[in-house]
Amino acid sequence: MTQTIIVVGAGHAGGQAVATLRQKGFDGRIIMIGDEPYVPYERPPLSKAVLAGELEVERTFLKKDTWYPDKQIDFRANTQVTAIDRRAKTVTTSHGENLAYDKLLLATGTRVRKLQAPGAHLENIFYLRAIDDTLAIRKQMKPGAKVVIVGGGYIGLEVAAVAVKMGCDVTVLEGLDRVMSRVVAPEVSAFYDKVHTDAGVKIRTGMAVTGFEGHGKVERVTCADDSFFPADLVVIGVGVLPNVELAADGDLAVDNGIVVDEYCQTSDENVWAAGDCTNHPNALLGRRLRLESVQNAVDQAKTAANAMCGELKEYAEIPWFWSDQYDLKLQIVGLSEPGDEVVIRGNPAERKFSAIYLRHGKFVAINAINMIKDFMAAKKMIAAGTQLDPVRAADPEVPLKDL
């Protein structure tokens, strides 16, 4: 009898999962359900090349839209899954259909965290998560436009870099005392602060946004210290939340993410989950975590698809990320923590350096800025649990891989 696999979510994980299922020779029925009008696409360019108008939307698609019918993948766009009945093994869609599955993959991803503040409903206040968000923001990003960005993390700063290049008047309001504080060391934050400031972006840290004012459209952003910032448009990037409600309502184990094992299997043997929405174990890191990253989405999707085809390959990868701002290629491997020893290797003034993070002498993470060789070497060294001498590591003349 023909098996049916339903994939809920058509983001990077959902798209990779259906591709891997067919590559593995799964010849049953595949239904992929996504709430956007688009086939699965790359999200990272949305705050970079797509926003800048340098990359067409179609070129972000993981596969052309014709690929899905060619591979007999029943892709339902503009559709939400509203409920899972695990006993009946069915899902209900927003169109009122009940679809039966043998195996289910939840690739529900995350959604933006919304600011609950007076005036948050005003026009020209945007969040950036999907293609349509980017297209809407781009329309408003005219030269001279006053752009206020709430949140000095990756999204906020990537948008700032594009906006200032387009001739906008850009202000970034960060609530904490430095930009990118959750992901990089103070030295790296200071570097990015300077780069943006030199480019003409006004960075204001320690700013608690209290609300938005305007007549229909946003006109200014107000802060707790009574300061305010005129705005033609506002882009808010203050983090994301995992989409776990569907899983929780279906009585699957949920704890800051859908709880899965090393094979991406949930607490139900017929249900798997992959990507940003999962709380998963990682043997290399020695703990459970939830990750917002493309690498994690792709690798977990493959792990889940393999497992659904009966091939058990444990998921254990050192996380890695990247962020392009201006001419700076920031590549990150591993997860740093407050308290890690930070070694700066190279010269920030030359826009070419790495921040190396050591925990009890062990190499645990790196931020490589225009230091591609360090990034590549670090991937292997961190996975291997290498001990580093901080003095030698600080010398950029010694190749990292020789340490």
Added chain:
Amino acid sequence: MAKILITNRDGEQSEIEGEIGISVMENLRDNDYELEAICGGQCSCATCHIYIDDAWLSKVGARNDEENELLEELDCVQPGSRLSCQIEFSEDLDGLTLTIAPDE
């Protein structure tokens, strides 16, 4: 019509009609070759590594600096190594012959 001749990781050979004006990586991905291409063509990850057949090496041009740095750190780098995201497919490359490099 311009063709690309491909040997996959299992050593199987096949050919595709290449789409002009997009990268070789996008052509491989659209045609379902197992290729990670995680960074999507930003020259940030080296997961779209291929080997260009000797006869085609000069025609595809030279590696750029960033690409070179990424490739040099791979265990399975060879003289014909390229990142497929950094080669735009064109009519001039009709018949391009390549092998998909192992997953590292």
